[in-house]
Amino acid sequence: MKLTLKIWRQENAQTNGKLVTYKLSDLSSDTSFLEMLDVLNEQLAAKGEPAVEFDHDCREGICGQCSLVINGKAHGPEEHYTTCQTHLRSFNDGDTITIEPFRANSFPVIRDLKVDRGAMDRIIQSGGYISSFTGMAPEANSIPIHHDIAESAFDSAACIGCGACIATCKNSSAALFVSAKIGHLAKLPQGQVERNERALWMINAHDEEGFGNCSNTGACAMVCPQEVQLLDITRMNFEYNRAKCLSK
Amino acid sequence: MALNAKIPVGPLKDKWQNYLAKTRIVNPANRKKLDVIVVGGGLSGGGAAASLAELGYNVKVFFFQDSARRSHSVAAQGGVNAAKNYKNDGDNVYRMFYDTIKGGDFRSREANVYRMAEVSANLIDQMVAQGVPFGREYGGYLSNRSFGGVLVSRTFYARGQTGQQLLLATYQAMMKQIKVGKLTQYNRHEILDLVVVDGKARGIIARNLDTGEIKRHAAHAVVFGTGGFGKIFYLSTLAMNSNGSANWRAHKKGAYFANPSWTQIHPTALPQSGEHQSKLTLMSESLRNDGRIWVPKNKDDDRAPGNIPDEDRDYYLERRYPAFGNLVPRDVASRAAKERMDAGHGVGPLKNAVYLDFKTAIERLGEDTIKERYGNLFTMYEKITAINAYKEPMKISPAAHFSMGGLWVDYELQTTIPGLFAVGEANFADHGANRLGANSLLQASVDGNFILPNTISNYLADEIRTGTISTETKEFEEAEKTVKNQVAKLLAIKGTMPVDQIHRRLGKIMFKEVAMSRNEKGMIWAIEEIKKLRKEFWENAAIPGNENGPNSELEKAGRLADYLEIAELMTVDALDRKESCGAHFREDYQTEEGEAMRDDKNYMYSAAWEWQNGESWKLHKESLEFTEVTPTVRSYK
Numbered sequence: 086m087k088l089t090l091k092i093w094r095q096e097n098a099q100t101n102g103k104l105v106t107y108k109l110s111d112l113s114s115d116t117s118f119l120e121m122l123d124v125l126n127e128q129l130a131a132k133g134e135p136a137v138e139f140d141h142d143c144r145e146g147i148c149g150q151c152s153l154v155i156n157g158k159a160h161g162p163e164e165h166y167t168t169c170q171t172h173l174r175s176f177n178d179g180d181t182i183t184i185e186p187f188r189a190n191s192f193p194v195i196r197d198l199k200v201d202r203g204a205m206d207r208i209i210q211s212g213g214y215i216s217s218f219t220g221m222a223p224e225a226n227s228i229p230i231h232h233d234i235a236e237s238a239f240d241s242a243a244c245i246g247c248g249a250c251i252a253t254c255k256n257s258s259a260a261l262f263v264s265a266k267i268g269h270l271a272k273l274p275q276g277q278v279e280r281n282e283r284a285l286w287m288i289n290a291h292d293e294e295g296f297g298n299c300s301n302t303g304a305c306a307m308v309c310p311q312e313v314q315l316l317d318i319t320r321m322n323f324e325y326n327r328a329k330c331l332s333k
Numbered sequence: 334m335a336l337n338a339k340i341p342v343g344p345l346k347d348k349w350q351n352y353l354a355k356t357r358i359v360n361p362a363n364r365k366k367l368d369v370i371v372v373g374g375g376l377s378g379g380g381a382a383a384s385l386a387e388l389g390y391n392v393k394v395f396f397f398q399d400s401a402r403r404s405h406s407v408a409a410q411g412g413v414n415a416a417k418n419y420k421n422d423g424d425n426v427y428r429m430f431y432d433t434i435k436g437g438d439f440r441s442r443e444a445n446v447y448r449m450a451e452v453s454a455n456l457i458d459q460m461v462a463q464g465v466p467f468g469r470e471y472g473g474y475l476s477n478r479s480f481g482g483v484l485v486s487r488t489f490y491a492r493g494q495t496g497q498q499l500l501l502a503t504y505q506a507m508m509k510q511i512k513v514g515k516l517t518q519y520n521r522h523e524i525l526d527l528v529v530v531d532g533k534a535r536g537i538i539a540r541n542l543d544t545g546e547i548k549r550h551a552a553h554a555v556v557f558g559t560g561g562f563g564k565i566f567y568l569s570t571l572a573m574n575s576n577g578s579a580n581w582r583a584h585k586k587g588a589y590f591a592n593p594s595w596t597q598i599h600p601t602a603l604p605q606s607g608e609h610q611s612k613l614t615l616m617s618e619s620l621r622n623d624g625r626i627w628v629p630k631n632k633d634d635d636r637a638p639g640n641i642p643d644e645d646r647d648y649y650l651e652r653r654y655p656a657f658g659n660l661v662p663r664d665v666a667s668r669a670a671k672e673r674m675d676a677g678h679g680v681g682p683l684k685n686a687v688y689l690d691f692k693t694a695i696e697r698l699g700e701d702t703i704k705e706r707y708g709n710l711f712t713m714y715e716k717i718t719a720i721n722a723y724k725e726p727m728k729i730s731p732a733a734h735f736s737m738g739g740l741w742v743d744y745e746l747q748t749t750i751p752g753l754f755a756v757g758e759a760n761f762a763d764h765g766a767n768r769l770g771a772n773s774l775l776q777a778s779v780d781g782n783f784i785l786p787n788t789i790s791n792y793l794a795d796e797i798r799t800g801t802i803s804t805e806t807k808e809f810e811e812a813e814k815t816v817k818n819q820v821a822k823l824l825a826i827k828g829t830m831p832v833d834q835i836h837r838r839l840g841k842i843m844f845k846e847v848a849m850s851r852n853e854k855g856m857i858w859a860i861e862e863i864k865k866l867r868k869e870f871w872e873n874a875a876i877p878g879n880e881n882g883p884n885s886e887l888e889k890a891g892r893l894a895d896y897l898e899i900a901e902l903m904t905v906d907a908l909d910r911k912e913s914c915g916a917h918f919r920e921d922y923q924t925e926e927g928e929a930m931r932d933d934k935n936y937m938y939s940a941a942w943e944w945q946n947g948e949s950w951k952l953h954k955e956s957l958e959f960t961e962v963t964p965t966v967r968s969y970k
Contacts, residue, residue, distance in 0.1 A: 097882070113607050117717075120609045126886070127831040135878035136886045140399065142572040144612040146713055147497055148403040163716075170716040195543050196883045203520070206400050210512045214505035215464045219384040219782045222455075222462035226419065229473030236705075239466040239491060242498060243709075246402055275464050 086112040086173055089181040090125065092137055098193040104183065114174040118161060119144060119151060121173060139198040144169040146310060149245035152252070153198055154185040159249035159308045167247065167310045187252035191259075191295045202248050204294040205262060211290035212283040213266040215275055228274055241268035243311040250305035250313075256297030261305040263291050264321035265313045271324055281328035288325055336589075336941060336955045339743040340444045345961045346426075349448045352744070353787060357794035364389035367793050368802065370537055370552040372524050372579055374401030376496075376774060377757025378558020379503040380781025385556075386510035388786060390793075393550060394507065395519045395539055397574055397888075402504040405560055405572045406777060409496025410617035410710065412478060412488035413460075413774040415453035420477055424485040426450045431962060433772060436482045436662050437737075437765020438915035438931065439964035440592075440939070442957060444744060445762040452783045453775055457489055459782065463502035467491050478706075480770040481618055482662035482969075488771045493617050493710040499774055503781075519550075523888065525816040527555065527583045527753065530808045534583075534753035538809075538816045542888065545881045547816060549809045551802035554752045554789060557583065558781060561736030561758040563596055565896045565903070566848070567833075567840025569733035570602050570615040576892040577899050580740050580759055588748040589941035589953060591761035592738035593899065594907035597768055597916050598849050600666035602732030603717060604686040613732035614717055616689070616710055618770040621659045621666070623694035623703065624727070626650050628678040628687050638680070638688055638726050649673055657969040664767045664916045664929075665969060667731040671849050672927065674730075681728045690726035731849060735773060737764045737916065738906070741941040741955070745788035746780060749941075754789060756780035761939065766915025820880050823890050828873030832889045835870050839863070839893070839900060847904050852920040856908045860901060867897040902942060902950060909952065912936045933964055 087110045095102025107125055116124075119141050126136040142150040151168040155161035161171040176182060184198065192200040230238075244265035251259045267284055270276030276283070299318055306315040341352040359367065367390050371382040374396035382394040398404060416429040429450035434441060457475070461467065467489050468476040477486040491498040510516035521542040528536040528549070536551035562577030563569040584590045601620060602613040627646045634641060649669055651658045661669075670687050673679065680686050695703055700723055704711070711722050720727070740748045740755040742762055747754050757777035764772065803809075842862045846855040870893065878884040913922045913929035914936070922930045938954040945951055 113609070115606050116609050117611070120611050123611055123833060124609055127833055130831040130875040130877050130886055131829050133827065133875065133877050135884070138883045138885055142398060142403055142574050143405065143408045144573055145408060145614045146716065147494065148398070148405070148407050148572065149400075150398060150403045166716055170713070172717070172719075174719065199883060201543075202399055206402075206508065206518075206520075209505060210508040214509045215462065216509060217459070217462040218387040218506075219380075219459060219786070220455075222458035225417070225454075225457045225461040226474050228461065230469055231473050232469045232471045235466045235469040238464075239498075242464075242466050242491075242501065243494060245497070246400065269466070270464050273464055273466065275462055 086114055086178045088112060088176065091181065091183045093185040094137070094197050095194050097196060102194065112173055114172070116173050117144070117169060118155070118171040118173065119169050137198065138196045141169060146170045147245060149247035152187040152200065152247060154187060154252060156183050159187060159252040160310060164307060165310055165312050187248050189251050189257035189296070191257065192248065192251070204296070205246055205248060205259065207294060208259065208263060208287055208290045209266065212279070212286035215270060216279060230274060234272055238269050238272040241265045241272065241313060241317055244313050245311055247310065249308045249310065251296065253304045253308045254297065255302070255304070256300060258299045259291050259296040260299035260318045260321065261309060261313055263287050264317035267321045267324050268317040271320070280324070281331055284321070284324040284328040285332065334749060336741070336953050337743065338442065338955060339745060341744065345443060345447050348444050349451055356787065356791045358790045359793050359797060361389055363797040365391065367391065367796055368393070368552040369554050369556060369789070370395065370550055371556045371558060372537065373404065373558035373560060373759070374398070374507070374518070375404030375406035375558060375560060375757065376500055376503055376777035377759070377781040378556065379404065379500070379507050380778055381556050381558055381756055381785050382516055383503060383506035383510050384782050384786045386515035389515070392516045393519060393552065394516060395522045395524055395537070397521060397523045397542060399520055401507055401518065401520070402501060404500060405575050406500045406774065407497045408572065408615070409774050410493045410615065411480065411619035412490035412495045412771040413456070413499060413778070414480070414487050414771040415457045415489060415775065416450055416487060417454050417457060419475060420486045422485045424487050428485065429453065429487060432483045433763070433769055434765070434962055435967055436769040437767055438929070438967050439765065439933070439959065440914050440957065441765030442762050442939070443959055443961065448784065449763050449776055449779055452779045455783055456775065456778050460499055460502055463506065465491060465498045465502050478619055478622055479660065481621060481660045481666065482769045490619065493619070493707055496774055499778060524579045525582065525891070526812045527586050528809050528812045529586050529750060530806060533751045535802050536804065536809065538812050543883055545884070547813060549804035549813055551804045551809070553796040553799060553802060554754065554792060556785065556789070557740065557753065557755045557759045558757050559759045561739070562896070562899060563733045563736055565839065565900060566733035566844050567836045568605060568610065568613050568844070570599055570613055573611065576895070578892050578895045581895040581899055583740065583748065583750065583753060585944050587750050588753060589741040589943050590738070590902060591741035591939050591941045592906065593942065594847060594903040595737035595766050595916050596733055596848065597663055597735035597737060598667040598731045599734035600663055600670055600731050601689060601729045604681055604683065604728055604730035614713070615732070615734065616714060616727060616729060618663065620689060620707060620710060623706065624659065624689040624691050625693055626659055626687055626689055628673045628680060632677040638690070647678070654969045661969045662767055662769060667849055668918060670731055686728035686730045688726040689729045691722065695723065733844065733848065735768050737761065737766060737768055741939070745791060746785050747788070747792065752792060754785060756785050766917050819891070820887070823876050823887060823894070824880060826871065826874045826876060828875050830869065830873045831875050832886055832893055835866060835874060836893050836896070839866055839896060843900055843903070847907050850918050850920055851907050853908065856904050859904050863897060863900045863904065870894065870897055905950060906940055906942065909940065910936055
């Protein structure tokens with residue numbers, strides 16, 4: 086395959102970026118999208134030119150580190166894939182492909198296609214946990230949990246924290262991300278004690294980090310690699326209102 | 334220095350309790366005077382960081398990912414073992430200990446393995462309390478599955494994302510400690526050296542991968558939860574940035590490296606399909622619970638797998654190992670696959686795979702049950718290969734996976750450098766020559782959460798009067814200078830050979846000669862090739878850009894420079910051990926049936942290698958004594 090790539094190059098958050106064109110040929114359709122960038126970077130290295138910086142690690146769709154917007158779509162053309170699982174077979178020979186970073190006000194560009202997603206860590210810090218310190222736990226089977234509840238909690242817990250939902254949202258809202266954690270822990274009996282504070286704290290942290298509000302278009306759920314459900318956002322709103330009603 | 338494993342006295346089952354009863358602890362008021370650096374934010378490092386912070390120590394945690402939630406523990410799929418005996422199938426601590434010792438081919442330290450089994454149940458309690466959504470039965474109680482190398486069901490799982498769920502619980506515990514101010518995280522930071530002052534580990538030199546800034550960080554003790562170095566093979570199941578550099582730099586500062594050549598080659602990864610491939614994705618071993626492995630009996634059989642009738646299929650694991658069948662341990666399964674592929678029965682365009690078939694299981698249990706058990710794995714398989722594994726068998730192949738070897742540690746998980754501890758895959762102690770499935774998440778978690786916090790106090794108890802460790806000493810200055818010189822040296826090469834290309838070549842040498850099957854001639858050749866490649870790297874590596882900011886090629890080059898040295902030690906270790914055990918299979922030491930032939934008389938030891946100024950290594954032997962078990966020929970027939 087032959088491809089023309091228009092790649093976002095930006096020195097850092099303080100400078101302006103621009104799209105730079107590169108051409109690649111002799112690519113196999115079985116090559117993954119990130120392996121294609123490896124090929125490009127090898128060619129640049131051989132010429133002594135700085136690599137295109139992009140985030141990636143596990144390359145099997147679970148770590149959430151890869152974060153590209155491909156032809157305007159977070160993670161690329163296939164629904165519910167991560168960037169690393171995208172292969173060139175999803176494109177046509179001769180295509181021109183635009184590659185940009187995950188964009189949001191709360192995701193400053195570090196360089197090129199790398200962005201700082203520390204805001205997501207800080208939202209979890211605000212309350213996305215159960216405060217059970219090492220050594221405190223009771224015998225595991227002393228808390229029976231209905232099979233379906235555990236499965237439903239898992240569906241929310243499956244979020245890989247990649248931020249595609251945020252990069253996709255026209256408001257740069259992190260509602261799907263936040264709701265997945267609130268949903269995961271609110272569904273489980275272990276999460277009940279801190280349930281109210283968690284909802285209030287996490288949603289406040291979300292707003293303080295500068296993420297936008299949710300207007301329920303559902304674009305986030307369309308790109309989510311783990312298929313976290315839009316219903317979690319509804320649950321989050323319920324949790325928030327419930328917590329407000331119950332708070333002193 | 335003579336090795337002292339510091340194994341507590343008393344019967345095996347009482348050792349840990351005896352240790353806990355007598356070890357020194359630090360007064361809570363004094364803990365806040367003590368600083369601990371943890372390198373690595375995964376299950377072992379993150380677990381240690383959170384647990385130590387909860388105890389009241391001041392903890393700094395360093396990792397190269399943008400968030401600790403992305404540490405490579407995230408990728409473990411199948412499950413975590415614990416001796417809960419929820420299935421009433423005869424499981425107990427002793428049986429779990431025995432399975433692990435036997436699985437490791439009697440090359441692990443008895444006391445450590447017993448302790449891991451002993452505390453395994455606590456881990457499940459802890460993870461449930463923290464909100465891990467483990468699989469459940471319809472009555473609401475925890476569900477279990479079985480895994481390779483055992484005859485009971487002791488594996489707890491959260492679909493095929495168990496590692497992710499355990500890691501998220503650990504990550505969330507860390508985030509809580511950040512909120513309360515006991516833990517500071519340094520994400521996108523890479524350790525470049527360990528600093529040793531007066532014989533004690535006192536800090537690290539780390540590079541901020543975003544700004545390029547190189548800084549000194551001091552502490553009373555340093556904990557490495559830095560994982561394995563299987564990425565040395567280039568093509569592996571590991572994350573792209575996983576590396577062996579922290580361990581290697583510590584090795585050069587005096588930490589002995591134990592059994593470095595023992596790499597687990599995982600039997601169920603996706604086969605390589607092309608030259609530019611960067612990664613061999615793992616398909617969880619749990620699939621072998623319901624999948625049957627086979628190749629065509631006729632090596633020229635080019636029919637689609639669905640058109641090959643049962644009588645023309647060779648279910649070679651079921652044939653060779655009727656007792657364990659498809660659930661033999663990983664080393665046995667990988668070698669058996671290699672044997673069939675070498676004999677020409679491999680499948681796929683490159684003849685480098687075998688079939689893993691779910692037809693029988695789907696007929697028996699229905700597609701819905703299989704989907705619930707492994708749904709995400711089937712989805713992942715389809716995303717990568719465009720093949721629907723509900724309709725046709727998966728193609729799988731062996732791939733480099735887990736480092737059983739690592740930094741030598743004593744019973745307290747302390748390396749040969751006082752004050753430097755190693756937890757999880759970074760150390761060597763628990764898995765012997767072959768790790769059992771679902772013991773990796775277990776070891777990482779219990780090391781970090783339950784063992785290290787109780788052993789490090791014995792060391793820190795002597796540090797309460799030390800006061801803050803200064804970074805303004807000649808040792809820190811020298812370490813910083815060495816690190817900066819190396820960065821400058823790499824950037825000055827300005828060659829034409831991209832780093833990944835050199836790494837691929839190293840990987841090919843290692844996978845050919847120091848992986849599933851080894852022989853003397855091949856390894857002597859490998860050492861020469863590694864040396865040549867190392868020379869070529871330092872003369873001709875193409876490392877563009879500068880050190881003042883993100884530079885992924887520079888990062889890769891630093892790691893590869895270390896791999897090119899680790900590779901030599903791995904080969905030296907494999908050459909020295911003239912026996913076959915577990916994953917270490919020497920062609921020159923095998924039975925007539927092609928099984929591994931151990932030599933307990935001469936090799937019943939762990940090999941701990943001491944760095945000698947780059948000239949050679951000195952071997953120290955920790956002899957293994959078995960008081961509760963009798964080493965037998967490991968048979969899964």
